[in-house]
Amino acid sequence: MMSLSRRHFLKGATASVGALTIAKAMPVCATTTEPQGKAVLSAAHWGAMLIEVQDGKIVSSKGALPATVENSLQTTAKDYVHTKARVKYPMVRKGYLDNPIAPQGKRGSDEFVRVSWDQALDLIHNQHMRIRQTYGPESVFAGAYGWRSSGVLHKAQTLLQRYMSMAGGYSGHMGDYSTGAAQVIMPHVVGSIEVYEQQTTYPVVLETSDVVVLWGLNPLNTLKIAWSATDGAGLEFFHQLKKSNKTIIAIDPMRSETIEFFGDRAEWIAPHPSTDVAMMLGIAYALVESGQYDKAFLDKYTTGYDKFEDYLLGKSDGIAKTPQWASTICGVPAKQLTILANIFSKNRTMLMAGWGIQRQQYGEQRHWMLVTLAAMLGQIGLPGGGFGFSYHYSNGGNPTRDAGVLPAISAAIDGASSAGNDWAVSGAINSFPVARIVEALENPGQAYQHNGHEKVFPKIKMIWWAGGANFTHHQDTNRLINAWQKPELIVISEPYWTAAAKHADIVLPITTSFERNDLTMTGDYSNQHLVPMKQVVEPQFEARNDFDVFADMAERLKAGGRGVYTENKTEMEWLNGFYKEAQAIGRQNRVAMPNFAYFWKQNQLLEMKYNAQNAKFVRYQAFRENPIMNPLGTPSGKIEIFSKTIEGYNYADCPPHPTWLAPTEWVGNAKDGELQLMTSHAAHRLHSQLNYAELRKEYAIADREPISIHPEDAKQRGIKQGDLVRAYNHRGQVLVGAYITDGIKQGSVCIHEGAWPDLDPVTGICKNGGCNVLTGDIPTSRLANGCAGNSSVVKIEKYTGPVLPLTAFDEPAIA
Numbered sequence: 001m002m003s004l005s006r007r008h009f010l011k012g013a014t015a016s017v018g019a020l021t022i023a024k025a026m027p028v029c030a031t032t033t034e035p036q037g038k039a040v041l042s043a044a045h046w047g048a049m050l051i052e053v054q055d056g057k058i059v060s061s062k063g064a065l066p067a068t069v070e071n072s073l074q075t076t077a078k079d080y081v082h083t084k085a086r087v088k089y090p091m092v093r094k095g096y097l098d099n100p101i102a103p104q105g106k107r108g109s110d111e112f113v114r115v116s117w118d119q120a121l122d123l124i125h126n127q128h129m130r131i132r133q134t135y136g137p138e139s140v141f142a143g144a145y146g147w148r149s150s151g152v153l154h155k156a157q158t159l160l161q162r163y164m165s166m167a168g169g170y171s172g173h174m175g176d177y178s179t180g181a182a183q184v185i186m187p188h189v190v191g192s193i194e195v196y197e198q199q200t201t202y203p204v205v206l207e208t209s210d211v212v213v214l215w216g217l218n219p220l221n222t223l224k225i226a227w228s229a230t231d232g233a234g235l236e237f238f239h240q241l242k243k244s245n246k247t248i249i250a251i252d253p254m255r256s257e258t259i260e261f262f263g264d265r266a267e268w269i270a271p272h273p274s275t276d277v278a279m280m281l282g283i284a285y286a287l288v289e290s291g292q293y294d295k296a297f298l299d300k301y302t303t304g305y306d307k308f309e310d311y312l313l314g315k316s317d318g319i320a321k322t323p324q325w326a327s328t329i330c331g332v333p334a335k336q337l338t339i340l341a342n343i344f345s346k347n348r349t350m351l352m353a354g355w356g357i358q359r360q361q362y363g364e365q366r367h368w369m370l371v372t373l374a375a376m377l378g379q380i381g382l383p384g385g386g387f388g389f390s391y392h393y394s395n396g397g398n399p400t401r402d403a404g405v406l407p408a409i410s411a412a413i414d415g416a417s418s419a420g421n422d423w424a425v426s427g428a429i430n431s432f433p434v435a436r437i438v439e440a441l442e443n444p445g446q447a448y449q450h451n452g453h454e455k456v457f458p459k460i461k462m463i464w465w466a467g468g469a470n471f472t473h474h475q476d477t478n479r480l481i482n483a484w485q486k487p488e489l490i491v492i493s494e495p496y497w498t499a500a501a502k503h504a505d506i507v508l509p510i511t512t513s514f515e516r517n518d519l520t521m522t523g524d525y526s527n528q529h530l531v532p533m534k535q536v537v538e539p540q541f542e543a544r545n546d547f548d549v550f551a552d553m554a555e556r557l558k559a560g561g562r563g564v565y566t567e568n569k570t571e572m573e574w575l576n577g578f579y580k581e582a583q584a585i586g587r588q589n590r591v592a593m594p595n596f597a598y599f600w601k602q603n604q605l606l607e608m609k610y611n612a613q614n615a616k617f618v619r620y621q622a623f624r625e626n627p628i629m630n631p632l633g634t635p636s637g638k639i640e641i642f643s644k645t646i647e648g649y650n651y652a653d654c655p656p657h658p659t660w661l662a663p664t665e666w667v668g669n670a671k672d673g674e675l676q677l678m679t680s681h682a683a684h685r686l687h688s689q690l691n692y693a694e695l696r697k698e699y700a701i702a703d704r705e706p707i708s709i710h711p712e713d714a715k716q717r718g719i720k721q722g723d724l725v726r727a728y729n730h731r732g733q734v735l736v737g738a739y740i741t742d743g744i745k746q747g748s749v750c751i752h753e754g755a756w757p758d759l760d761p762v763t764g765i766c767k768n769g770g771c772n773v774l775t776g777d778i779p780t781s782r783l784a785n786g787c788a789g790n791s792s793v794v795k796i797e798k799y800t801g802p803v804l805p806l807t808a809f810d811e812p813a814i815a
C-alpha cells in the first residue's frame with residue numbers, strides 16, 4: 001500500500017472537479033469537499049449531496065461537488081424525507097386481514113388497517129409459506145424491477161431476492177425497461193450490448209469530433225442521475241460542447257431541455273416520432289446515390305451490407321428508400337436529409353443516440369439502423385467518429401478512474417454452508433422479460449417467444465415488490481390493475497404511498513437512504529468518487545430498513561435464519577467490510593485510501609485517480625486496427641448488417657436487416673384527431689420519484705402533469721395555455737395541464753412518464769396525468785420483448801367535467 005499522508009486527503013485535488021475533470025489529470029486519490037460544518041454528506045442517484053439538519057429535520061440540501069450546470073434534483077432531500085406521502089406504519093388491506101385465504105374486497109378500493117410489524121411479518125410469512133408449499137417457488141415473483149436507492153448495502157430488490165433465495169427460489173425478470181430492445185439486438189449486431197458501456201471518452205470527442213449528432217438525446221435531463229450516483233462529468237461535458245465550435249445537430253420531435261440549452265449552437269431537426277429508421281434510410285440512400293459511403297469499411301468490417309443495399313435501393317421490395325420517400329414518412333424535407341448525408345460523410349461525426357427511440361414498437365430497428373448508417377460513414381473506431389449509445393446516461397463518456405471500487409451485497413448467500421445449515425438456497429428459477437409482466441399474469445404457464453427461444457411464463461401466485469414503482473412504470477395501467485387482481489398475495493415495501501402500495505394487500509414502511517448508512521461509488525463507468533452515505537435523520541415514524549425487514553423474515557424461515565441472512569454483521573460492519581475490499585482493489589491500482597474509521601469520521605468523499613490512458617479510450621479502436629485479432633462477439637466477428645441468426649428466428653416483427661416497419665399506432669395512420677403520444681423522461685423527477693416534491697411547482701400545470709401541445713393542434717381543439725385537458729383513448733383517460741409550445745412537432749403530444757396514477761373511483765380518469773394509463777402494453781418485438789411505451793395515439797379535449805382534486809399523494813382510506 002502506498003504510504004498515506006494527511007496531505008493526500010486534505011489537499012490533493014481539492015475543488016478541481018467540474019470543468020477540470022474533463023481535461024486535467026488528477027494526481028492522487030483525494031477528498032474533494034471542504035470540511036462541511038454541520039452538513040451531512042450523503043448521496044442519491046442525483047449525486048453526492050450536503051444535507052443540513054435542524055432539530056432532527058432536513059432543512060436544505062445541495063450538490064457536494066462543484067458544478068457549472070445546476071442539478072435541480074439535488075435540492076429535494078427535505079421533501080424526500082418529510083412528505084405527507086410517506087407510509088408511516090405497516091398496513092394491511094382490510095379484506096385481506098379478515099381472511100387471507102379468501103379475501104373480500106378489491107385491491108385498490110379497500111380500506112387499510114394499521115398493524116404491528118410483528119403482525120405484518122407473521123402474516124406475510126404464513127401466507128408465503130402456504131403459497132410456496134402449494135404452488136412451488138416459481139409461483140413467487142420477486143423480480144421487483146426498479147430504481148431503488150443508491151447504496152451498496154441497502155439494495156432493496158437484492159435484499160428481497162437474498163431472502164427469497166433462502167426460502168428456496170423465486171421467479172425473476174430479464175432485461176430492463178430502459179434499453180429492452182437495444183440490449184438484445186446489439187449483441188447480434190456488434191457482439192456487445194453497447195448501451196451500458198464506456199464510450200469513446202468525452203475528452204476525445206471534445207478534441208476530435210467535428211460534428212456531434214444528438215439523435216433522440218436529452219442529456220441535460222437524463223444526466224442528472226446515474227445508477228450508482230452521478231459524478232457530474234456528463235453535464236459538464238455538454239457545457240463544454242456548447243462552448244466548442246463543433247457543429248451540433250439535434251434530431252428530436254421536441255425542442256428538449258438540451259436543445260433549449262444549446263440555443264443557437266444547435267440545429268434542431270424534428271421528425272415525427274417513431275420514424276427515425278425511415279429518416280436514416282433516406283440519409284443512407286443519399287450516401288449511396290452520391291457515392292459518399294465507405295465501401296472499403298463495409299467490406300472489411302461488416303457482413304450482409306449487400307442484402308441491406310438491395311432493400312435500401314428497392315431491389316428486394318420495389319420501394320427505393322430515397323430522401324423523398326423518407327420525407328413523406330418522417331416529415332423532414334428531403335433536401336435536409338441530403339444535406340445531413342453530406343455533413344456526416346465529409347466531417348468526423350459522432351452519432352450519439354438516446355433510448356426513447358427504441359422504447360417503441362419495433363424498437364430493435366433503431367439502433368441497428370444507426371450502427372448501419374455509422375458503418376456506411378466508415379468512422380467506427382476512429383477518435384470522435386462512429387456511434388455512441390450511452391453519452392446521455394450515467395456519464396458514459398467519463399474516463400474510468402484508477403479506483404478502489406466498492407463491492408455490493410448479493411442475492412447469493414455466502415453464509416449458508418458455513419452456518420452448518422441445510423438451507424435449500426436457490427436463485428431465480430424462471431425469469432421472463434421484465435416488461436411482459438402483465439402478459440405473464442394473464443397467461444400463466446403459457447409459451448411465448450423470446451430472442452429465438454420458446455419460453456414458458458411462470459404461474460405467479462404471490463408478488464413482493466421492493467424498490468420499484470411498477471404502477472407508474474408499466475404500460476396500460478387499467479390492464480395492469482385487472483391482471484393485478486389474480487395473485488393471492490401482494491406485498492409492497494415502500495417509503496411512500498405509491499399507486500402500487502395502494503393496490504397491495506400488505507404495505508411495509510421503509511426508510512429512505514437518508515435514514516440509514518451506506519456507501520456508493522459515483523459515475524457507473526468512471527468510478528470517480530467513493531461517497532459515504534451517512535444517516536442524516538432518524539427513521540421516520542415506524543419505517544425500517546429493507547435489510548432488517550428481510551433479516552426478520554429469514555429468521556421466520558428457520559431459527560438461525562437471521563444470522564445466515566446478515567452473516568452476523570451489523571450495518572456498519574458490512575460497510576466496513578465493503579470499504580476494506582475497495583481499499584484492497586485500490587491498492588492493486590496504486591490508489592491510496594485512508595482507513596475506514598478515519599474516512600467515515602471525515603464526512604468527505606474520496607476522489608479516485610485520473611488515468612490519462614483511459615481518457616484516450618476510443619470505442620472499437622482495437623477492432624478497427626485489427627479485426628482478425630480483435631473480432632467482435634458476433635457469429636462473423638464483424639458488424640452484422642444482415643444477421644443470419646435473426647433470419648433463422650423468422651420473426652415478422654424483427655426482420656434480418658434494419659427495416660422500416662410502420663407501427664400499429666402512429667401519426668401515419670392517426671384518424672379523427674388522434675395525436676402521437678411521447679412519454680419521455682422528466683427534468684425534475686427520476687421517474688415517479690419526487691413527483692410529490694416542492695420541485696413539482698416547476699412543471700405542474702393546474703396541479704397536474706403537463707401535456708406539451710403544438711399551437712395548431714391546440715387551436716383546432718379550442719385548448720388554451722393552462723387549461724385542464726382530458727387526454728384519452730380506448731385504454732383510459734387522464735387529466736393533464738395544457739402547455740402549448742411550438743417546441744413540439746405538430747401531430748404529437750408529450751406527457752412525461754412518472755406521474756403517480758391517481759384514478760378517480762367514479763369516472764376512472766387519472767387525476768394526476770399518469771401517461772401509462774394511455775399507453776399500450778405491447779412488446780417491441782418477439783426478439784427482445786422490450787418496453788414500447790412510446791407507441792400510442794391519444795385524443796385530447798378541453799376538460800369540462802366536475803372539479804376533481806388531486807389525491808395522488810394522500811394516504812388511502814384507513815379503517
Ligand SMILES: Nc1nc2c(c(=O)[nH]1)N[C@H]1C(S)=C(S)[C@@H](COP(=O)(O)OP(=O)(O)OC[C@H]3O[C@@H](n4cnc5c(=O)[nH]c(N)nc54)[C@H](O)[C@@H]3O)O[C@H]1N2
Pocket residue numbers: 145146147148149154156177178179359465466467468469470472473474475493494495496498510511512513546679680681686687688689753771772775787789790
Ligand atoms: N410510458 C413510459 N413508461 C416508462 C418509461 C418511458 O419512457 N415511458 N421508462 C421506463 C424506464 S426506462 C424505467 S427505468 C422505469 C422506471 O421505473 P421505476 O424504476 O420503478 O421507477 P421509480 O419511480 O424510480 O421507482 C423506484 C421506487 O422505489 C422506491 N424506493 C426507493 N428507495 C427504496 C428503498 O430503499 N427501499 C424500497 N423498498 N423502495 C425504495 C421509490 O419510492 C419508488 O417508488 O419506467 C419505465 N416506464
Ligand SMILES: Nc1nc2c(c(=O)[nH]1)N[C@H]1C(S)=C(S)[C@@H](COP(=O)(O)OP(=O)(O)OC[C@H]3O[C@@H](n4cnc5c(=O)[nH]c(N)nc54)[C@H](O)[C@@H]3O)O[C@H]1N2
Pocket residue numbers: 177178179215216217218221222223224225251252253254256271272273274275276354355356357392393678679680681682683684685686687754790
Ligand atoms: N432527470 C431524469 N434523468 C433520467 C431519468 C429520469 O426519469 N429523470 N431516467 C433515467 C433512465 S432509467 C433512463 S432509461 C434514461 C432514459 O433516457 P432516454 O430513453 O434517452 O430518455 P427519453 O426522455 O425517453 O428520450 C430522450 C429524447 O428522445 C426524444 N424522442 C422521443 N421519441 C423520439 C423519436 O421517435 N425520435 C427521436 N429522434 N427522438 C425521440 C425525446 O423527445 C427526448 O428528448 O434516462 C435516465 N435519466
Ligand SMILES: [Mo]
Pocket residue numbers: 177178179
Ligand atoms: Mo430506465
